[in-house]
Amino acid sequence: xxxTVAKAPSRTSxxxxxxxxxPAEPQPFQATxxxxxxxYKQMLLIRRxxxxxxxxxxxGLIGGFCHxxxxxxxxxxxxxxxxxxxKDSVITGYRDHGHMLAYGIDPKVIMAELTGRAxxxxxxxxxxxxxxSTEHKFYGGHGIVGAQVSLGTxxxxxxxxxxxxxxxxxxxxxxxxNQGQVYESFNMAELWKLPIIFVIENNQYAMGTAVNRASxxxxxxxxxxxxxxxxxxxxxxxxLACRGAAEEALxxxxxxxxxxxxEMKTYxxxxxxxSDPAKYRSREEVQGVRDKSDPIDHVKxxxxxxxxxEADLKGLEQDIRKTVNEAADFAEQTPEPDVAExxxxxxxxxx
Amino acid sequence: xAIEIKMPALSPTxxxxxxxxxxxxxxxxxxxxxxxxEIETDKATMEFEAVDEGVIAKIIVAEGTDNVKVGTAIALLxxxxxxxxxxxxxxxxxxxxANAAPKNEPTDHNAPPMPEGAAxxxxxxxxxxxxAxxxxxxxxxxxxxxxxxxxxxxxxxALRDAMAEEMRADDRVFVMGEEVAQYQGxxxxxxxxxxxxxxxxxxxxxxxxxxxxGVGTGAAMGGLRxxxxxxxxxxxxxxxxxxxxxxxxxxxxxxxQMRCPIVFRxxxxxxxxxxxxxxxxxxPWYASVPGLIVIAxxxxxxxxxxxxxxxxxxxxxxxxxxELMYGRSFDVPKLDDFVLPIGKAxxxxxxxxxxxxxxxxxxxxxLEAAEKLAAEGIDAEVIDxxxxxxxxxxxVLKSLAKTNRLxxxxxxxxxxxxxxxxxxxxxxxxxDDLDAPVLRVTNEDVxxxxxxxxxxxxxxxANKVVAAVKKVTYRG
Numbered sequence: 001x002x003x004t005v006a007k008a009p010s011r012t013s014x015x016x017x018x019x020x021x022x023p024a025e026p027q028p029f030q031a032t033x034x035x036x037x038x039x040y041k042q043m044l045l046i047r048r049x050x051x052x053x054x055x056x057x058x059x060g061l062i063g064g065f066c067h068x069x070x071x072x073x074x075x076x077x078x079x080x081x082x083x084x085x086x087k088d089s090v091i092t093g094y095r096d097h098g099h100m101l102a103y104g105i106d107p108k109v110i111m112a113e114l115t116g117r118a119x120x121x122x123x124x125x126x127x128x129x130x131x132x133s134t135e136h137k138f139y140g141g142h143g144i145v146g147a148q149v150s151l152g153t154x155x156x157x158x159x160x161x162x163x164x165x166x167x168x169x170x171x172x173x174x175x176x177x178n179q180g181q182v183y184e185s186f187n188m189a190e191l192w193k194l195p196i197i198f199v200i201e202n203n204q205y206a207m208g209t210a211v212n213r214a215s216x217x218x219x220x221x222x223x224x225x226x227x228x229x230x231x232x233x234x235x236x237x238x239x240l241a242c243r244g245a246a247e248e249a250l251x252x253x254x255x256x257x258x259x260x261x262x263e264m265k266t267y268x269x270x271x272x273x274x275s276d277p278a279k280y281r282s283r284e285e286v287q288g289v290r291d292k293s294d295p296i297d298h299v300k301x302x303x304x305x306x307x308x309x310e311a312d313l314k315g316l317e318q319d320i321r322k323t324v325n326e327a328a329d330f331a332e333q334t335p336e337p338d339v340a341e342x343x344x345x346x347x348x349x350x351x
Numbered sequence: 352x353a354i355e356i357k358m359p360a361l362s363p364t365x366x367x368x369x370x371x372x373x374x375x376x377x378x379x380x381x382x383x384x385x386x387x388x389e390i391e392t393d394k395a396t397m398e399f400e401a402v403d404e405g406v407i408a409k410i411i412v413a414e415g416t417d418n419v420k421v422g423t424a425i426a427l428l429x430x431x432x433x434x435x436x437x438x439x440x441x442x443x444x445x446x447x448x449a450n451a452a453p454k455n456e457p458t459d460h461n462a463p464p465m466p467e468g469a470a471x472x473x474x475x476x477x478x479x480x481x482x483a484x485x486x487x488x489x490x491x492x493x494x495x496x497x498x499x500x501x502x503x504x505x506x507x508x509a510l511r512d513a514m515a516e517e518m519r520a521d522d523r524v525f526v527m528g529e530e531v532a533q534y535q536g537x538x539x540x541x542x543x544x545x546x547x548x549x550x551x552x553x554x555x556x557x558x559x560x561x562x563x564x565g566v567g568t569g570a571a572m573g574g575l576r577x578x579x580x581x582x583x584x585x586x587x588x589x590x591x592x593x594x595x596x597x598x599x600x601x602x603x604x605x606x607x608q609m610r611c612p613i614v615f616r617x618x619x620x621x622x623x624x625x626x627x628x629x630x631x632x633x634x635p636w637y638a639s640v641p642g643l644i645v646i647a648x649x650x651x652x653x654x655x656x657x658x659x660x661x662x663x664x665x666x667x668x669x670x671x672x673x674e675l676m677y678g679r680s681f682d683v684p685k686l687d688d689f690v691l692p693i694g695k696a697x698x699x700x701x702x703x704x705x706x707x708x709x710x711x712x713x714x715x716x717x718l719e720a721a722e723k724l725a726a727e728g729i730d731a732e733v734i735d736x737x738x739x740x741x742x743x744x745x746x747v748l749k750s751l752a753k754t755n756r757l758x759x760x761x762x763x764x765x766x767x768x769x770x771x772x773x774x775x776x777x778x779x780x781x782x783d784d785l786d787a788p789v790l791r792v793t794n795e796d797v798x799x800x801x802x803x804x805x806x807x808x809x810x811x812x813a814n815k816v817v818a819a820v821k822k823v824t825y826r827g
Contacts, residue, residue, distance in 0.1 A: 089573065091569070120606075121606070121608075122604060122605050122606040122608065123606030123607070124606070125603055125604060125605075125606050126604040126605060126606065130604040130605070131605075132604075132605040132608050132609045133608075134605075134608055134609050139569070139572050139573070139609065140605070140609070142597070143596070144592060144596050144597070147565060147592065147593065147596065147597055149565075150561065150562050150564070150565020150566055150568075150569065150593065151565050151566075151568055151569035151572065151593075151597060152569060153562070153565065153566045153569060154565060154566040154567060154568055154569020154570040154571070154572070154573065155569045155570070155572065155573045156569075157566055157569070157570045157575075158569070158570045158573035158574060158575050159573075161525065161551065161570070161575060162574075162575070180561065181561045181562050181565060184557070184559040184561055184562025184563075184565075185562050185565065185566070187557055187559065187562070188556065188557065188559065188562055188563065188566060191557070344607070345602050345603050345606060345607040346602070346603055346641050346642055347602070347642065347644070347666045348602055348607075348610055348612075348664075348665035348666050349664060349665050349666055351644070351692070351693045351694030351738070351741050
């Protein structure tokens with residue numbers, strides 16, 4: 001898929017223990033034109049939002065760490081479009097803007113959080129890495145690499161305990177995949193047959209360290225085998241493949257068969273965070289992926305094949321740019337938190 | 352010479368037990384490894400194996416005898432070739448005649464070595480002194496209505512009752528941890544919960560502290576009310592990331608949107624002779640973290656009333672128990688729903704000459720010291736902080752305004768301790784009331800040693816408190 005980056009997996013390799021039931025090989029999602037348009041809009045919104053965030057960071061309006069999702073849009077959009085918004089929960093790490101936008105959360109409150117304003121979704125007290133929307137069952141936004149995997153396992157425990165029919169989608173990266181607590185969580189999730197999909201967003205680099213420099217088993221979908229958790233490797237640059245994999249994984253988990261791992265092979269175009277000069281890979285490598293595998297260009301081609309005109313797409317693009325610009329203006333102009341907010345919400349109760 | 356078989360200590364904290372059953376009788380020949388008796392403690396029943404070979408010459412302590420002190424001779428063994436009758440009649444040599452073979456040894460997964468019966472009885476360790484100090488009976492909490500009937504409960508039972516009552520009242524409450532279900536609790540605190548509530552709500556985990564602390568925290572974020580038991584807080588070091596980064600900061604970081612109502616509980620502080628890695632007071636660590644509630648009760652009533660409050664709290668709570676206190680009995684009010692307020696200290700003993708501030712097992716030390724001081728004409732007031740975060744500084748400062756002298760007693764290290772914090776608060780807010788510098792009486796600033804004599808030197812005790820009080824009252 002990315003000749004200069006990843007070792008292409010052998011998709012025909014035998015599963016390690018073939019006599020155990022496994023999920024079927026996922027099929028690409030058959031999207032209607034409307035669905036395809038919707039994927040396109042969501043991915044484009046994430047792309048333009050993140051580009052704007054990068055710009056605001058450069059202007060000093062966004063501080064601290066800011067991790068952009070550019071290049072990985074198909075993963076959040078494809079997977080989350082398959083969820084039941086009333087029941088299922090999502091949790092992720094610090095590269096979380098895209099996952100929130102994929103929920104349809106107002107870009108204004110996300111951007112205002114990035115600029116640290118009172119109108120931000122965490123009232124300006126969380127920042128880029130710590131955003132939540134319990135209304136959408138989106139549980140963050142966590143800054144410690146790998147913590148969200150155990151927390152997500154706890155959300156899945158809650159789904160099973162309450163028998164609410166929900167499934168937790170817990171995202172983490174190829175870097176977090178080497179954290180010990182991930183395997184502690186795998187063990188408990190399978191032992192207790194918890195309804196959770198572990199989504200490894202393998203964007204090829206844990207900050208500056210390439211997967212195969214850090215992982216003895218770099219085919220990360222196999223990382224659950226010793227816990228009897230089946231894994232599926234998915235083309236994370238193809239939103240239809242992502243959605244198809246989500247359907248298969250959800251069917252498995254909802255049938256009470258326990259957790260499943262999805263390894264999404266994806267790529268981030270920007271540095272790990274805004275302060276990353278990205279010296280660990282070449283310009284050509286990044287450009288190669290952009291040219292050959294861009295998830296948005298891919299859907300654009302499919303739409304054109306279905307007769308959507310260049311002019312229609314331009315109109316969409318203009319709408320999205322307008323939305324993002326409004327979000328940026330709002331985030332810049334809306335006031336900072338009241339100083340009294342410093343002391344609120346440390347605790348819920350008074351003692 | 353007949354060999355004396357002595358009552359064994361079957362756990363680091365056991366001082367006495369019930370000789371439940373003899374499985375041998377006088378005249379029986381025993382060889383090494385034969386099971387001779389069943390011994391019951393408040394935690395478990397264990398089998399007692401022979402070490403030496405010979406004939407049971409005499410059974411000294413009959414089966415069914417309660418409160419047999421560790422080290423008491425319970426039988427005589429005639430060695431090969433020795434006349435049984437004369438062995439029974441004659442004196443004996445003290446020997447390591449027998450050893451314990453634990454069947455249900457309630458201890459942690461780094462099981463400390465069994466102290467031998469004789470050794471345990473003869474040495475007085477620092478922790479034994481701490482336990483002895485905890486014999487001090489406290490007055491009833493001011494929160495208990497007058498005339499309430501009291502029942503004697505161990506701290507262990509009180510904690511269990513608190514969890515059971517809250518689980519009955521709220522289906523969202525569940526208990527998770529190592530050995531909490533089938534084993535009935537490594538220290539038997541969760542005894543009986545599995546039977547009543549089943550394995551949906553009382554959940555054994557693998558040995559995986561980081562993982563299950565995260566699972567509990569995630570479940571709390573999702574709306575449940577987990578009680579996460581750490582076998583001891585020493586092992587919670589593996590999980591401290593979730594306690595601090597995930598649980599404590601959630602509400603603030605989310606602008607009040609996402610809560611984390613969870614209780615992390617388990618034994619904290621020095622246990623008996625278990626060495627440095629199993630003997631540490633984490634009170635000051637957790638008490639330094641905004642977003643956490645930290646509770647460290649002393650007696651059974653507080654253990655019950657405060658644990659119930661902790662489970663009901665919307666905030667994450669670190670609930671620090673003490674293994675040495677689990678088996679101690681205290682009066683607990685017989686009330687349908689006995690809940691104590693979080694963040695309120697309690698005056699354990701009124702006095703006018705000096706204020707002793709402590710918490711958890713240190714309260715016993717402070718009370719013992721107060722007794723000794725009373726005999727010398729010094730009238731000490733003793734405050735049990737109960738909650739370490741938020742600290743009830745008002746009660747401390749009010750007492751200081753009366754006594755003008757203050758000593759903090761803490762079973763823990765001195766540096767960056769609760770004692771340090773109290774000292775700072777007193778400097779900032781009570782300086783004008785001070786007639787002498789505040790003194791800290793704490794453990795020594797070393798990892799806790801194993802050797803009984805060194806352990807004793809390292810731990811806080813009443814004599815050290817008395818010496819400090821004499822200093823601040825200028826009566827040395």
